[in-house]
Amino acid sequence: KAGVTQTPRYLIKTRGQQVTLSCSPISGHRSVSWYQQTPGQGLQFLFEYFSETQRNKGNFPGRFSGRQFSNSRSEMNVSTLELGDSALYLCASSSGLAGADTQYFGPGTRLTVL
């Protein structure tokens, strides 16, 4: 079956703009999580959605938001972009049985903020 897909793969924006990233999970998976990877902070959890509901949120400002649709596809949005938002954004999909299932990652979206 197809893996996790993320679009777009690369994105260049300027400060103050907003951006929307998309993630399509593995067919049948109902949980989608988002992570930010930067050289300084490493991989950090942003949020997790399950059946269109946010179950958990990491320690990020309110400029970072997300949603999940009825087909389990998820989008994350970052408003009022800052230089420090430049990062690789990864999404992961799983069945949603926390603690009992593997998370599978997509190829990521590399965001550059100028």
Next chain:
Amino acid sequence: GIQVEQSPPDLILQEGANSTLRCNFSDSVNNLQWFHQNPWGQLINLFYIPSGTKQNGRLSATTVATERYSLLYISSSQTTDSGVYFCAVELIYNQGGKLIFGQGTELSVKP
């Protein structure tokens, strides 16, 4: 919060050598995964291993949950093994899980 520490941070090997990567975590966890991040940034699942030992080809992993560590063994390394290896522990909140990652071990295998 829980701390996840990986060692060594960097490792350079000659092709054919063996290596052991270590992951220590500071508290009880629900599960642990090992990933390999390829040069394009994708995280590839290696092992889902909350406890015990698993093997997959030249790779094997052992987690001793009671002592809060996990080991990843790479035997007969190949240049394609190069990249960053992450361990991640899963914490459960509100019936959902989140992964806490270590800082990674960057492996370079020379021909």
